[in-house]
Amino acid sequence: xxxxxxxxxxxxxxxxxxxxxxxxxxxxxxxxxxxxxxxxxxxxxxxxxxxxxxxxxxxxxxxxxxxxxxxxxxxxxxxxxxxxxxxxxxxxxxxxxxxxxxxxxxxxxxxxxxxxxxxxxxxxxxxxxxxxxxxxxxxxxxxxxxxxxxxxxxxxxxxxxxxxxxxxxxxxxxxxxxxxxxxxxxxxxxxxxxxxxxxxxxxxxxxxxxxxxxxxxxxxxxxxxxxxxxxxxxxxxxxxxxxxxxxxxxxxxxxxxxxxxxxxxxxxxxxxxxxxxxxxxxxxxxxxxxxxxxxxxxxxxxxxxxxxxxxxxxxxxxxxxxxxxxxxxxxxxxxxxxxxxxxxxxxxxxxxxxxxxxxxxxxxxxxxxxxxxxxxxxxxxxxxxxxxxxxxxxxxxxxxxxxxxxxxxxxxxxxxxxxxxxxxxxxxxxxxxxxxxxxxxxxxxxxxxxxxxxxxxxxxxxxxxxxxxxxxxxxxxxxxxxxxxxxxxxxxxxxxxxxxxxxxxxxxxxxxxxxxxxxxxxxxxxxxxxxxxxxxxxxxxxxxxxxxxxxxxxxxxxxxxxxxxxxxxxxxxxxxxxxxxxxxxxxxxxxxxxxxxxxxxxxxxxxxxxxxxxxxxxxxxxxxxxxxxxxxxxxxxxxxxxxxxxxxxxxxxxxxxxxxxxxxxxxxxxxxxxxx
Numbered sequence: 318x319x320x321x322x323x324x325x326x327x328x329x330x331x332x333x334x335x336x337x338x339x340x341x342x343x344x345x346x347x348x349x350x351x352x353x354x355x356x357x358x359x360x361x362x363x364x365x366x367x368x369x370x371x372x373x374x375x376x377x378x379x380x381x382x383x384x385x386x387x388x389x390x391x392x393x394x395x396x397x398x399x400x401x402x403x404x405x406x407x408x409x410x411x412x413x414x415x416x417x418x419x420x421x422x423x424x425x426x427x428x429x430x431x432x433x434x435x436x437x438x439x440x441x442x443x444x445x446x447x448x449x450x451x452x453x454x455x456x457x458x459x460x461x462x463x464x465x466x467x468x469x470x471x472x473x474x475x476x477x478x479x480x481x482x483x484x485x486x487x488x489x490x491x492x493x494x495x496x497x498x499x500x501x502x503x504x505x506x507x508x509x510x511x512x513x514x515x516x517x518x519x520x521x522x523x524x525x526x527x528x529x530x531x532x533x534x535x536x537x538x539x540x541x542x543x544x545x546x547x548x549x550x551x552x553x554x555x556x557x558x559x560x561x562x563x564x565x566x567x568x569x570x571x572x573x574x575x576x577x578x579x580x581x582x583x584x585x586x587x588x589x590x591x592x593x594x595x596x597x598x599x600x601x602x603x604x605x606x607x608x609x610x611x612x613x614x615x616x617x618x619x620x621x622x623x624x625x626x627x628x629x630x631x632x633x634x635x636x637x638x639x640x641x642x643x644x645x646x647x648x649x650x651x652x653x654x655x656x657x658x659x660x661x662x663x664x665x666x667x668x669x670x671x672x673x674x675x676x677x678x679x680x681x682x683x684x685x686x687x688x689x690x691x692x693x694x695x696x697x698x699x700x701x702x703x704x705x706x707x708x709x710x711x712x713x714x715x716x717x718x719x720x721x722x723x724x725x726x727x728x729x730x731x732x733x734x735x736x737x738x739x740x741x742x743x744x745x746x747x748x749x750x751x752x753x754x755x756x757x758x759x760x761x762x763x764x765x766x767x768x769x770x771x772x773x774x775x776x777x778x779x780x781x782x783x784x785x786x787x788x789x790x791x792x793x794x795x796x797x798x799x800x801x802x803x804x805x806x807x808x809x810x811x812x813x814x815x816x817x818x819x820x821x822x823x824x825x826x827x828x829x830x831x832x833x834x835x836x837x838x839x840x841x842x843x844x845x846x847x848x849x850x851x852x853x854x855x856x857x858x859x860x861x862x863x864x865x866x867x868x869x870x871x872x873x874x875x876x877x878x879x880x881x882x883x884x885x886x887x888x889x890x891x892x893x894x895x896x897x898x899x900x901x902x903x904x905x906x907x908x909x910x911x912x913x914x915x916x917x918x919x920x921x922x923x924x925x926x927x928x929x930x931x932x933x934x935x936x937x938x939x940x941x942x943x944x945x946x947x948x949x950x951x952x953x954x955x956x957x958x959x960x961x962x963x964x965x966x967x968x969x970x971x972x973x974x975x976x977x978x979x980x981x982x983x984x985x986x987x988x989x990x991x992x993x
Contacts, residue, residue, distance in 0.1 A: 388412035426766045435762050440795035442755050445785050447734035449678045450775035454615050455858045458606035460669040466598035468572045472587040473547040476501030481583040483576045490570040500565045508556050511539040574598035604656035619690045624673035639700045649958040657701045672966040679775045681733040690720035735780040742791045753799045755790040797873045835882035844874035849921045856962035864910050865903045890927045894920045918952040929981045938976035
């Protein structure tokens with residue numbers, strides 16, 4: 318054994334390679350098994366269902382059972398995402414949790430506001446009630462002649478005017494005064510025929526004879542001919558008796574008044590039917606006014622109207638509506654309204670400009686409460702003829718009828734006080750009218766948005782046709798702030814009736830640059846237009862207080878415009894417009910208000926030219942060359958008839974329409990190309 322040789326085991330390279338192959342095959346299998354186990358573990362944790370509501374945290378309890386917590390952007394509240402770690406897709410800001418404090422059951426249109434926030438926002442409410450509000454309708458027009466008291470003297474026969482006693486316009490005449498002397502061969506021939514007929518009757522041989530009857534018929538025909546020539550019975554008798562032997566004939570005035578027109582001069586030869594002069598009785602005049610469509614529902618026959626003229630500042634004249642045109646002018650969108658005014662002292666002169674105010678009382682359904690003509694009798698054809706009892710019309714002889722039968726006086730049993738709310742409680746979108754109502758019997762201040770149907774505006778109140786009940790409390794101050802809170806909460810609001818969410822715009826409108834403009838922005842600037850147009854109308858009526866209120870509304874409307882999705886030149890243009898619509902303090906005087914309005918008007922024109930407007934009405938660009946000492950100024954207005962805000966009643970119609978801006982239609986850009 319000791320001598321046996323010892324064997325030595327050696328490892329060559331082939332052996333080492335074989336051993337490594339065996340080891341790697343076993344190791345890779347183990348790694349694969351570990352990867353499969355890890356994948357199953359991760360899949361279990363990622364794919365397992367969420368915990369039940371009973372195991373959620375207190376934050377989940379606040380979010381509400383079955384409702385996932387959403388997160389929004391403080392700059393773009395329309396964004397709603399479930400991931401708290403996500404970024405705003407518009408501005409990339411951090412998201413914040415959406416508060417779910419919404420007011421309880423049926424709270425889609427409700428929002429809860431803390432007591433402290435209510436005090437900071439200075440939210441005020443008023444109780445809905447019933448009353449007969451008094452509206453104020455401002456009208457403008459001219460004093461004109463009463464056309465029923467105008468007489469035009471024409472030539473009944475051809476002749477030469479040898480004398481014309483009324484030889485200038487404005488001369489006063491009395492009924493029966495001589496007006497002119499006319500020479501007419503035709504008239505002299507008619508005189509001679511009458512004299513011969515008289516002579517033939519005097520020499521007749523008996524009443525029963527044929528010659529006698531012919532003579533009498535000829536005499537009657539000769540007299541009728543002279544009556545048709547305009548001669549009075551006294552003049553005809555003078556010709557028959559021979560007292561008149563001249564070769565010219567005198568024309569007398571048929572009425573008392575002043576000469577308003579001369580159709581011929583002394584020495585002219587006039588033909589039958591040609592005018593000689595026109596005489597108007599100024600003891601009663603008309604005031605012709607223009608009323609917008611929106612004002613017609615507040616006006617009725619017989620209504621009292623007070624007005625002023627520049628010649629007698631501070632003195633108020635009174636008349637009654639006697640005519641409202643049955644049609645509206647297609648260009649000016651106005652209807653003629655006529656006022657009959659007694660003018661015994663002759664202070665009112667045709668051509669004077671007048672500023673008038675009607676103050677009707679409004680009942681339910683817009684019925685005008687009027688009892689001024691109760692129990693009186695009126696001419697159906699000439700309504701200026703009003704008497705205390707039955708009789709005949711002084712003009713046409715028709716029988717008078719009661720004012721009640723003409724609908725001038727309403728049935729008192731049908732008159733009901735309307736539901737009214739302060740005008741400051743209403744938010745307008747151009748299509749809808751929205752108010753916010755304080756919800757009763759809630760622990761914290763809760764407000765609910767309501768869409769209401771309004772009747773006519775009466776001063777500082779609106780009548781309500783539907784949407785509110787007596788006793789409810791409507792927000793009269795701070796409604797814009799509540800509406801903005803509704804928008805942040807993505808709930809139905811003034812501008813977004815369906816509520817926010819998703820961050821997706823419905824359509825896109827086109828601007829002047831061709832860049833896309835969000836439809837939410839286009840709807841957002843509608844109140845800006847509306848309040849600026851209200852300011853223009855207030856200055857046109859010299860109403861400083863209404864202008865101040867409109868200016869406050871402009872500032873509020875500008876602050877609520879949503880600029881989400883507005884970029885580049887569009888955003889820059891809006892910022893330039895908004896800067897012009899901000900004022901530090903109220904205007905101290907009407908002069909300062911007009912100076913400030915010039916800046917406002919420039920902003921509105923910029924806004925219209927760049928973006929346009931949604932709605933149903935066209936707006937008009939007007940220009941007054943005399944504004945600001947001849948420098949001239951533009952403004953935007955609703956109607957086509959000039960209503961000058963820079964001069965008001967002093968020169969209301971001074972200016973011209975320079976351009977028309979029709980509204981953009983929603984269906985014009987449903988394909989995303991923008992409105993034309």
